[in-house]
Amino acid sequence: MFQKFLNKFSKKIAIDLGSSKTIVSVQDRGIIIQEPSIVAINNRLDRILAVGEDARKMVGKAPKFITLSRPLENGIISDFEVTEKMLRYFIDKIYREQVGFAFRPGVVINIPLDITEVEKKAVEDAVLSAGAGKVHLVEEVMASALGARLPVQDASGSLIVNLGGGKTEIAVISLNGVVNWKSLKIAGQTFDQDIINYARDHFNLLIGERFAEQLKISIGSAFEIESPMQMEMRGRDLVTGLPRELVISDYQVRDAIWPSINAIIEALKLTLETTPPELVADIYERGIVLAGGGAKLRGIDKAISKAAAVPVRIADDPATCTIRGLNALLEDSKLLEEVEVPSASADRIL
Ligand SMILES: Nc1ncnc2c1ncn2[C@@H]1O[C@H](COP(=O)(O)OP(=O)(O)OP(=O)(O)O)[C@@H](O)[C@H]1O
Numbered sequence: 001m002f003q004k005f006l007n008k009f010s011k012k013i014a015i016d017l018g019s020s021k022t023i024v025s026v027q028d029r030g031i032i033i034q035e036p037s038i039v040a041i042n043n044r045l046d047r048i049l050a051v052g053e054d055a056r057k058m059v060g061k062a063p064k065f066i067t068l069s070r071p072l073e074n075g076i077i078s079d080f081e082v083t084e085k086m087l088r089y090f091i092d093k094i095y096r097e098q099v100g101f102a103f104r105p106g107v108v109i110n111i112p113l114d115i116t117e118v119e120k121k122a123v124e125d126a127v128l129s130a131g132a133g134k135v136h137l138v139e140e141v142m143a144s145a146l147g148a149r150l151p152v153q154d155a156s157g158s159l160i161v162n163l164g165g166g167k168t169e170i171a172v173i174s175l176n177g178v179v180n181w182k183s184l185k186i187a188g189q190t191f192d193q194d195i196i197n198y199a200r201d202h203f204n205l206l207i208g209e210r211f212a213e214q215l216k217i218s219i220g221s222a223f224e225i226e227s228p229m230q231m232e233m234r235g236r237d238l239v240t241g242l243p244r245e246l247v248i249s250d251y252q253v254r255d256a257i258w259p260s261i262n263a264i265i266e267a268l269k270l271t272l273e274t275t276p277p278e279l280v281a282d283i284y285e286r287g288i289v290l291a292g293g294g295a296k297l298r299g300i301d302k303a304i305s306k307a308a309a310v311p312v313r314i315a316d317d318p319a320t321c322t323i324r325g326l327n328a329l330l331e332d333s334k335l336l337e338e339v340e341v342p343s344a345s346a347d348r349i350l
């Protein structure tokens with residue numbers, strides 16, 4: 001009864017739990033938290049040192065007794081305890097900053113398509129033990145399609161490609177459900193690693209993860225760009241062991257990441273090949289929609305549309321499509337009921 005009373009007056013929250021970033025929004029207020037999914041742990045004291053942006057600043061700079069953990073790998077929780085602590089930190093932060101917030105708020109959270117029942121239960125348990133009263137699971141592709149304003153409820157095919165940090169999910173959606181899909185462990189973080197490998201193999205230069213990501217964002221592309229770009233690349237010479245700097249061009253970064261981009265394109269073609277023809281016709285008419293942070297890579301739309309011969313559109317503000325879709329579900333309980341994925345545990349708190 002008391003919980004019912006609290007629920008009536010309390011705000012629900014939406015969480016986009018990502019391999020690269022976690023975004024939290026509160027009903028009626030929008031996005032409150034947007035931080036890297038990284039936790040710094042002091043092993044000597046067995047204590048959390050920093051979470052999110054503060055922890056990210058320590059990457060590549062921390063002494064041995066500090067572990068920097070990314071608790072999600074390819075969209076799946078790889079370290080339950082750290083994920084739970086990270087979520088608790090974010091939920092507590094909202095408690096501190098927001099008035100009228102629930103005692104144990106209802107939470108809507110994303111899950112990947114290829115999740116197992118055990119992994120699904122881990123997400124629910126992590127959210128519940130981080131302070132939530134009730135958990136609703138929604139497939140990330142469904143949330144990002146809603147965020148991109150695709151007509152997911154219609155009897156018509158929409159194809160969404162969510163290119164994140166740890167995974168790329170390709171899904172054909174119709175009548176509030178996923179009809180056909182493919183998931184790849186190739187995404188933004190793979191591109192960063194491709195750039196690290198390229199610098200090592202072509203220039204004997206060791207560069208850090210954060211710098212590789214900066215290179216990708218500053219001069220990376222998936223398709224030839226109009227005005228060439230260059231950037232200084234700093235790292236450690238693997239032969240002399242000394243710091244070295246050289247100039248890298250956009251086409252070299254493109255060469256480095258091309259095999260990964262191509263793998264995504266091939267998976268997309270396969271998805272189209274195995275989709276019922278009526279839905280394929282809708283997709284060709286409407287075009288493919290790209291969402292996720294990776295959709296911001298220069299020319300990714302052109303590369304895909306040329307190789308797959310389908311029109312491609314990048315969603316507005318692609319990196320926040322998932323959270324905007326989840327947030328919309330906080331306001332529409334009927335639609336939430338229709339799209340949410342059944343809980344993995346029978347004893348979920350109701
Ligand atoms: N301007 C940009 N150009 C290219 N890549 C970008 C750009 N901005 C962000 N990214 C990349 O987008 C990725 C993060 O995307 P996103 O926030 O959608 O991932 P996530 O939701 O945390 O991960 P996932 O859904 O895979 O678990 C990172 O790899 C980041 O480097």
Ligand SMILES: [Mg+2]
Nearest residue numbers: 018140164322
């Ligand atoms: Mg994501």
